[in-house]
Amino acid sequence: xxxxxxxxxxxxxxxxxxxxxxxxxxxxxxxxxxxxxxxxxxxxxxxxxxxxxxxxxxxxxxxxxxxxxxxxxxxxxxxxxxxxxxxxxxxxxxxxxxxxxxxxxxxxxxxxxxxxxxxxxxxxxxxxxxxxxxxxxxxxxxxxxxxxxxxxxxxxxxxxxxxxxxxxxxxxxxxxxxxxxxxxxxxxxxxxxxxxxxxxxxxxxxxxxxxxxxxxxxxxxxxxxxxxxxxxxxxxxxxxxxxxxxxxxxxxxxxxxxxxxxxxxxxxxxxxxxxxxxxxxxxxxxxxxxxxxxxxxxxxxxxxxxxxxxxxxxxxxxxxxxxxxxxxxxxxxxxxxxxxxxxxxxxxxxxxxxxxxxxxxxxxxxxxxxxxxxxxxxxxxxxxxxxxxxxxxxxxxxxxxxxxxxxxxxxxxxxxxxxxxxxxxxxxxxxxxxxxxxxxxxxxxxxxxxxxxxxxxxxxxxxxxxxxxxxxxxxxxxxxxxxxxxxxxxxxxxxxxxxxxxxxxxxxxxxxxxxxxxxxxxxxxxxxxxxxxxxxxxxxxxxxxxxxxxxxxxxxxxxxxxxxxxxxxxxxxxxxxxxxxxxxxxxxxxxxxxxxxxxxxxxxxxxxxxxxxxxxxxxxxxxxxxxxxxxxxxxxxxxxxxxxxxxxxxxxxxxxxxxxxxxxxxxxxxxxxxxxxxxxxxxxxxxxxxxxxxxxxxxxxxxxxx
Numbered sequence: 079x080x081x082x083x084x085x086x087x088x089x090x091x092x093x094x095x096x097x098x099x100x101x102x103x104x105x106x107x108x109x110x111x112x113x114x115x116x117x118x119x120x121x122x123x124x125x126x127x128x129x130x131x132x133x134x135x136x137x138x139x140x141x142x143x144x145x146x147x148x149x150x151x152x153x154x155x156x157x158x159x160x161x162x163x164x165x166x167x168x169x170x171x172x173x174x175x176x177x178x179x180x181x182x183x184x185x186x187x188x189x190x191x192x193x194x195x196x197x198x199x200x201x202x203x204x205x206x207x208x209x210x211x212x213x214x215x216x217x218x219x220x221x222x223x224x225x226x227x228x229x230x231x232x233x234x235x236x237x238x239x240x241x242x243x244x245x246x247x248x249x250x251x252x253x254x255x256x257x258x259x260x261x262x263x264x265x266x267x268x269x270x271x272x273x274x275x276x277x278x279x280x281x282x283x284x285x286x287x288x289x290x291x292x293x294x295x296x297x298x299x300x301x302x303x304x305x306x307x308x309x310x311x312x313x314x315x316x317x318x319x320x321x322x323x324x325x326x327x328x329x330x331x332x333x334x335x336x337x338x339x340x341x342x343x344x345x346x347x348x349x350x351x352x353x354x355x356x357x358x359x360x361x362x363x364x365x366x367x368x369x370x371x372x373x374x375x376x377x378x379x380x381x382x383x384x385x386x387x388x389x390x391x392x393x394x395x396x397x398x399x400x401x402x403x404x405x406x407x408x409x410x411x412x413x414x415x416x417x418x419x420x421x422x423x424x425x426x427x428x429x430x431x432x433x434x435x436x437x438x439x440x441x442x443x444x445x446x447x448x449x450x451x452x453x454x455x456x457x458x459x460x461x462x463x464x465x466x467x468x469x470x471x472x473x474x475x476x477x478x479x480x481x482x483x484x485x486x487x488x489x490x491x492x493x494x495x496x497x498x499x500x501x502x503x504x505x506x507x508x509x510x511x512x513x514x515x516x517x518x519x520x521x522x523x524x525x526x527x528x529x530x531x532x533x534x535x536x537x538x539x540x541x542x543x544x545x546x547x548x549x550x551x552x553x554x555x556x557x558x559x560x561x562x563x564x565x566x567x568x569x570x571x572x573x574x575x576x577x578x579x580x581x582x583x584x585x586x587x588x589x590x591x592x593x594x595x596x597x598x599x600x601x602x603x604x605x606x607x608x609x610x611x612x613x614x615x616x617x618x619x620x621x622x623x624x625x626x627x628x629x630x631x632x633x634x635x636x637x638x639x640x641x642x643x644x645x646x647x648x649x650x651x652x653x654x655x656x657x658x659x660x661x662x663x664x665x666x667x668x669x670x671x672x673x674x675x676x677x678x679x680x681x682x683x684x685x686x687x688x689x690x691x692x693x694x695x696x697x698x699x700x701x702x703x704x705x706x707x708x709x710x711x712x713x714x715x716x717x718x719x720x721x722x723x724x725x726x727x728x729x730x731x732x733x734x735x736x737x738x739x740x741x742x743x744x745x746x747x748x749x750x751x752x753x754x755x756x757x758x759x760x761x762x763x764x765x766x767x768x769x770x771x772x773x774x775x776x777x778x779x780x781x782x783x784x
Contacts, residue, residue: 189291192299193265208265227261230254252282259286263299271303280307280342287349294360297353298324304346324350354406361399362388381407389414390421392435401444412448415441416455419478423460429470436478449483457488466536469504476500489539490570496539502567503533506552506560533561538568545573546581553582580623583612584630588640600641602648609649613656620670621657621677628653628681632688633716643692643715650685654678686749687719706734714747724748732762 194202195211207213210224237251255273263270263286274283280303287300302320305327309315315323328350331343352375359371367388373380385407389400397418404414418441422432435441445452456479464471479486480493491499537548545568549561562575587608600608612631616624631637632646641649661674691714710731717723731741742755 189264189293189296192267192295193263194268195266206265210262210265224261227258230258230261234258252277252279256282256286259283260289263290263296267295267299271299271306274303275306280304281345284345292356294353294356297349297356300349301328301346301353304342304349308340308342308346351406358399358403358406365393365396365399367396378407382409385409385414386417389417391418392422392425392427410448410451411444412446412452413455415444416452416459419445419456420459423471423475424463426471429474433474433477436474442478442481445478445482449486453479453483453486453488461489461536464536466534467532469500469532469535472535473497473500473504490541491539499538499564499567500535502564503535503538506533506557506564533564538564538571541570545571546577549578550581550585553578553585555586558582574620574623576619576623577626579615579618580627583615583619583627587612587631588636600645602645605641605645605649606652609652613653616656616660621673624653624657625677625680628684629718633684633718635712635716638712638716643688647685647688647692650681650688654681654685657681683749684718687717688715690719690749691715691747704736707736707740710734710736710744714744717748719748728758729762732759 191204191206192202193206193208196207196214197211198205199207199214210227234251234254237254255277259270259274261270262273274286277283283300283303287296287303290296290300298320301324305320305324306315308327308331309323318326324346327343328346331339331347334343355375356371359369359374362369362374362384363371367384369384370380374384381403385400385403386409388396388403391397397414400414400418401411403409404411419436422435426432456475460475464475466472476488476493476496479488480497484493486492489496533552534548537543537545545565549565553561558579562578565571565573565575565578590608590611612627619627628650632641632650637646657674657678661671661678710727713727713730714724717727728741728744731744738755741758745755745758
């Protein structure tokens, strides 16, 4: 083992104590390497420039001999691991100290542009002028001190000298090359790449690129480096534009088979993907989307939510970016397009502009790429949130479905069938052209046209919807015929037009009373005039429809408020007469006659109930009794004498505050044999005791109250 020379010991001691600046060390090594290491005539005066004179002569001795021994020792120790470890550790320490002492204004700028010497200024439109080369705006050499870079360069020269001095032996100096590449790339990109290209193992450059600032330039240089190392056999690699070379090699890597790959291809694809993510992230920030780029890069769920959220906009550039991001991060294009359409339809706005957007061929192609998924998303997210009275938006919705999936049923009908039905619905609405022309005609004639609100289209096509209840608010004397025709075109609905006329007759009965400013309670004569007016619709109704009409006009809370029992009895008698007259016209139609006979029998039973409920003794008590008794009497009045309704009234009576004598009185009113009070109480008690029944559900007991 060769002992260290006094010169090496001296330098190590000074470095350890911090008495020797890194710049002086670099200058010392440079002087050693620039001189002739075997016969250099270095005088004592040259070393006085950077060594303390007080200790120079005592330690160094003859400078020429010391130079020879020190140079040889340095070269021999290059292959020593401790030499590299101690040197690079010292370099990193001095680098951090230098950074702390550098003012903030003088810190390195972000790696946003490639660095080139100022000599290439006329060839490069946008670059960073390297501070390592001469600046042509002044007559000077590089003035900014970079001792760490200089020291690494000196170490690399020593390593190369060691290989020359000991022929046949090579040393691994990849660590110095990687360090130099990291230091040089931001200032002189070609020079930094040349150091990395000298590496035996290309994967060693990964450490360099991972330490560079995260920017488009650094990622482009990394992808270009691995593209070069993937095609080293070609002689004209550097003649091709970097972007084309990266794309070409990346395509080869993606198309290659599993067993025919180059070690650099995975790294090339990695940095190409990071570059695409970075550029798309910059676009996201430029559009002001408020996206966390770091989380977007590494969190797949956040990526998906961000892309789908970005698609929910009216802006075309954001939607196009969402499509591009989706293709990169495996988000279905049809789902992105469906989210975009969802946003357009639910935000509303100008329908003409919206129609143009939805007719865009690119948008429709994206939806058609997976039409089943797109239609499913639209049915789940759009249709439930649309107003059934917004016929324009519904028309755009079904028109789009007709373009994307014309043969796929939605809501029980094909899209084109929805469009035809929707056209008929719009013809009955207040803003239809027919309604506007008809109103103009009546205005010129001095008449009035009552415009109804728009029909809720969704109620017409939903399978279990109450169609009559949805149509009742929009019915008027001017559109009843059109709505009846519309009802006939609903192939999936079992509601007949006669039921619609029955609903309209009820509405007209009370509507006319209000429009003619009749009293709070109608007289018999007024009731007869109203029923004669409504009877004009009876010929379009069957027996069940007439029975339903009587129930709504005679046995409802509203009718009990505006008509006395006697008035309602008069009305019911007249309806029975009209029904009997209609029955005579139906001779020969046995089935229709049986239906009318059953309907007339029902009306007679209800009439008997009214006559019973109008007894004098009970009527007096109903007007003078308690509030609870008045309420129960009203419920019994409109119960039509039906057993189930009467039983419910009696149950409420037992639970109310009225005395049992009043309950007994209520029991005598309905037609037929009344039950005794004891029997009623016994039945209710038995029902109350038997109501909590245990039901076993999946091994646990639950109680169901009937």
